[in-house]
Structures are given as structure tokens and as C-alpha cells.
Amino acid sequence: MSARAERLEDHFSPxxxxxxxRFRAAARRADAALFSLPLAERGPRSExxxxxxxxxxxxxxxxxxxxxxxVHGVEAYAGSAIQLAxxxxxxxxxxxxxxxxxxxxxxxxxxxxxxANEHNVDLNRNFTDRHTDDNxxxxxxxxxxxxxxxxxxxxxxxxxxxxxxxxxxxxxLRRGRKAVQQAVARGQYRFPRGLFYGGTALEPxxxxxxxxxxxxxxxxxxxxxxxxHTGLGARGDDTLLVAAGTVTPPGYAEALxxxxxxxxxxxxxxxxxxxxxxxxxxxxxxxxxxxAVTQEFGTxxxxxxxxxxxxxxxxxxxxxxxxxxxxxxxxxxxxCPADLAWRRAVVRRGxxxxxxxxxxxxxxxxxxxxx
Numbered sequence: 001m002s003a004r005a006e007r008l009e010d011h012f013s014p015x016x017x018x019x020x021x022r023f024r025a026a027a028r029r030a031d032a033a034l035f036s037l038p039l040a041e042r043g044p045r046s047e048x049x050x051x052x053x054x055x056x057x058x059x060x061x062x063x064x065x066x067x068x069x070x071v072h073g074v075e076a077y078a079g080s081a082i083q084l085a086x087x088x089x090x091x092x093x094x095x096x097x098x099x100x101x102x103x104x105x106x107x108x109x110x111x112x113x114x115x116a117n118e119h120n121v122d123l124n125r126n127f128t129d130r131h132t133d134d135n136x137x138x139x140x141x142x143x144x145x146x147x148x149x150x151x152x153x154x155x156x157x158x159x160x161x162x163x164x165x166x167x168x169x170x171x172x173l174r175r176g177r178k179a180v181q182q183a184v185a186r187g188q189y190r191f192p193r194g195l196f197y198g199g200t201a202l203e204p205x206x207x208x209x210x211x212x213x214x215x216x217x218x219x220x221x222x223x224x225x226x227x228x229h230t231g232l233g234a235r236g237d238d239t240l241l242v243a244a245g246t247v248t249p250p251g252y253a254e255a256l257x258x259x260x261x262x263x264x265x266x267x268x269x270x271x272x273x274x275x276x277x278x279x280x281x282x283x284x285x286x287x288x289x290x291x292a293v294t295q296e297f298g299t300x301x302x303x304x305x306x307x308x309x310x311x312x313x314x315x316x317x318x319x320x321x322x323x324x325x326x327x328x329x330x331x332x333x334x335x336c337p338a339d340l341a342w343r344r345a346v347v348r349r350g351x352x353x354x355x356x357x358x359x360x361x362x363x364x365x366x367x368x369x370x371x
Contacts, residue, residue, distance in 0.1 A: 008347040009340045011081035016104065016111035017047045019080045023103045026087035027054035032101075035216075037208040041118045043111035044323045051105055051205055053212065056091055057098030060219040064288075065358050068102040068227045071124045071277050073109015073116065077336040078297055079228030080104065081343065082350030089351075094362050100217075105209060105277070112321070113328040114312055115335070117203060125187030125198035125273060126206055127280030133189050143190065145175070145183035153184065154194040158319035159311035159327050168303050177268075181302060187274040193317050195309055198275045206280065213284040223285055224361045225292040226354055227277055230335045231305050232269040233298030236345040239269040240353070241294040243278055249291060255360035256353045260293065269296055295353055297346050300334050308334040 013019035027034050032054040039049040067086070069079020083101045091099055104110045108118045116122050133143050146153075152167055172180050187198045202210070217223065233239045240256055242248070244264035253260045261267045278292035299305070311327040319325070337343070 008085065009343040011084040011347055012077055012336070012343050013080060013084075016043055016049075016076075016107060017045070019077065019084075019110070020050070020052060020104065020107070022084055023052055023054070023080060023087070023101075026084055027052075027101070030054070030056060030087050032056045032087070033059070035212065037205070037212060039107060039118070039205055041108050043108075047111065049107040049111060051107060051209055052103040054087065054101045054103070055098055055216070056100075057093045058095065059098075059216065061096055061098035062219055062221040063094075063097045063361050064100055064217055064220045064223045065097070065354070065361055066100045066102065066217075066223055066225040066281075067354055068105055068225065068277065070104035070106050070110050071227065072122070072229060072335075073106040074113050074332055075115065075228075075230045075335050076104045076106070076110040077332075078230050078346050078350070080110075081347050082228060082354070085347050085351050086354055091358065097358075097362050099358065102209070106205065108205075111323075112316070113323050113332050114316055115309060115331070116197070116313070117205065119199065119203065120193055120197055120313075120317065121199035121203050122187065122196050123203060123206055124277055125196060125275040126203050127277055127283075128198060128275030129283070131189055131198060131200050131275075142183040142186045143188060145179070146186075146188050146196075147190070149180075149184065150191055150194060153306070153310060154191060155310075155314060156193075156318060157314060159314040164307050164310065165303055168306065172303070177302070178266075178271075182271045184306065185271055185273065193313075195306075195313055210280060210284045213281070217285060217288070220285060220288045222361065222364075223281070223288045223290050224357050225278070225281055225290065226357055227292070227294050228350060229294055229296045230299050230346075231296065232302065233296055235298045235300070235337075236342045237298050238346075238349050238353070239267065239296045239298070241270060241296060243276075243292065244272060249360075249364065251364070252291060252360055255356035256293065257349075257356055258353075269298070293357075295350065297349070299337055299342070305334050
């Protein structure tokens with residue numbers, strides 16, 4: 001399984017509607033089974049929004065490679081490009097293996113150029129059965145830090161110059177980069193109009209997706225999940241993150257082409273989140289051995305990304321919200337750079353990791369249940 005060696009950047013699409021059309025067309029050309037989970041909301045040009053799913057291989061295959069993109073909306077452009085490249089190649093699947101592509105788990109965020117969904121919910125903090133902070137956050141050190149930072153992170157006004165990077169940098173100097181990153185990005189359930197908000201219940205899109213998994217992957221006994229993100233890490237390079245304490249199956253990291261990084265470890269890209277997609281997969285597929293990996297492609301330094309998220313959130317919630325605004329375009333550039341070298345590297349490594357995961361899945365005899 002390999003992407004064509006030239007023009008890898010052409011797999012990137014200019015907007016959600018184009019990306020969706022290209023994904024569905026590529027799935028049909030590949031003779032994949034197509035599914036669509038529609039949302040009630042519309043895009044900025046009144047286009048319909050939906051989570052699209054393409055499946056290659058048997059409907060009751062016990063081994064499944066699940067490749068997901070766009071749980072963080074605007075980050076979907078990278079995952080969509082990788083999926084388009086993968087759908088454009090032939091996949092030698094054994095009879096007991098299926099390949100499932102999930103395009104734009106957060107289509108609203110992809111269309112409106114935001115990381116959160118239509119209810120300002122960060123869907124990678126939404127797959128939890130709690131949706132609350134213990135003791136209203138009083139016993140949660142991360143939540144206490146977030147509450148102190150809320151006025152800085154989430155001003156109730158349209159974006160404007162306010163020395164955010166300087167002020168945020170002082171907090172980092174005082175508390176340490178890792179501590180601030182963990183406190184801010186872990187997920188919070190007290191500030192509905194703030195960044196990294198996890199919601200009060202499972203959102204409509206994730207609810208449909210979990211139901212689809214239960215219906216269509218019921219026969220799966222081994223699931224390898226690759227979820228594509230962009231943001232943290234060295235620019236153009238990818239980090240493969242796994243949940244804290246994950247048992248690595250023999251040969252798995254080698255197949256993906258890089259070491260697997262513990263989310264609770266010291267790597268600059270690592271941090272622990274609540275309500276992640278991986279948590280949702282574990283609950284939706286309780287009888288399957290799940291190997292869940294987040295493939296994170298680096299773009300810009302942490303504070304610049306937070307600054308772009310902050311400005312877009314202010315514009316979307318406290319301004320007019322239009323996608324042509326500089327804050328929307330800045331966020332897109334921060335999480336999906338126009339740099340052609342970056343785009344080529346993303347598609348190349350995305351295809352390589354998925355290829356390795358599929359090869360490992362079809363040959364592995366690993367039988368121990370893991371997270």
C-alpha cells in the first residue's frame with residue numbers, strides 16, 4: 001500500500017464540501033461500502049454536514065484497521081488528505097480483515113474552520129461517561145489552574161491585540177510548560193464557551209458514530225485504530241501517542257515506523273486527556289482487543305496554537321463567526337499549514353503508518369487483551 005510519489009500535496013482539499021465529495025468519490029472508485037451519518041447543522045454556505053465512512057473488506061471481518069480523521073474539526077484536512085491517498089491505492093486484504101475510513105468526525109468544525117463542534121464541544125474530550133469535574137473542580141489541580149487561566153484563555157469579546165503571548169508566557173515561566181499544557185488541554189467541563197470544553201453529554205455526531213460501531217463492527221475481535229491530529233510536535237514530523245500504561249504488542253511500533261509515546265510521559269507532545277476518542281472506542285467495542293494510536297503531526301509552538309484557538313473561539317462565539325475572518329484563516333494555517341513540504345510529509349508518513357498497521361494487523365498472532 002503506497003501513495004504515488006509525486007504531487008502528494010494534491011490530496012489536500014480547500015474546504016469541507018470539496019474534501020467530502022473527493023472522499024466519497026474515491027470510496028466509490030475503490031468499491032468500498034459507503035455510510036453517511038448526517039448532522040442537523042449546515043456549513044457556512046448551507047452545505048449539508050455528515051460523518052462519512054468507507055469500508056473495504058468483509059462486513060463481519062474479525063480484524064479491523066479503523067482510520068479516523070477530524071475529531072478536531074479543522075485538523076481534518078490532514079487526515080482527509082491521507083485517507084484520499086490511501087483510497088487511491090489497492091489494499092491486499094485477507095478475508096478476515098477490513099479497512100474502515102471515518103472522514104471528518106467533526107464535520108461542523110472542519111467546515112467552519114474551528115476545532116470544536118456546533119456546541120463548542122471538543123469532541124476528543126467528549127467520549128466520557130462523567131461530563132463533570134469531581135467536587136466541581138475543587139479537588140482537581142488541573143481544573144483549578146484552568147479556572148485561574150479562564151479570563152486569559154476565554155475573553156468574552158471579539159479578538160483584538162491584548163499581549164496574549166506575553167501574558168501566557170509568564171504563566172509558563174511560573175508553572176512550567178508541561179504543567180500549563182496539561183492543565184489547559186486535559187479537558188474541562190465547567191466553562192461551556194471556553195477552550196477544550198468536554199460538554200454535558202455525548203454529542204450528536206459521536207452518539208451516531210458509537211452506534212455505528214456497535215452495529216457494524218460487532219464481529220471485530222482485534223481493532224487497530226489510527227486517529228490523525230495536527231498541532232504539537234516538531235514541524236512536519238509525527239508523534240505516535242498511546243494511552244498511559246498501554247501494553248505495546250510485539251512488532252507493532254516497528255510496523256508503524258516509530259516508537260510509541262506514552263501520553264503521560266515526558267515527550268513535549270504528550271499529555272493526558274479525559275473523554276478521548278480512544279475511551280469511546282473501548283466502550284463501543286468491549287469485546288475487541290483495541291490498539292489505539294493518535295498520530296499527531298507537528299505544526300507550530302504550543303502558545304501560538306493556543307493563541308490561534310483563542311482568537312477563533314472569540315470570533316465564532318462573540319463576533320460574526322464568518323470563515324473568511326483572519327482568525328479563522330490563522331487557525332487553519334496553524335493546524336494545516338499551506339507549506340507544500342509539510343503537506344507532502346504528512347501524506348507520506350500518514351500512508352506509511354497506515355500501511356504498517358494494516359500489514360501488522362493481518363499477520364499478527366498477538367492474543368493478549370490490551371488497551
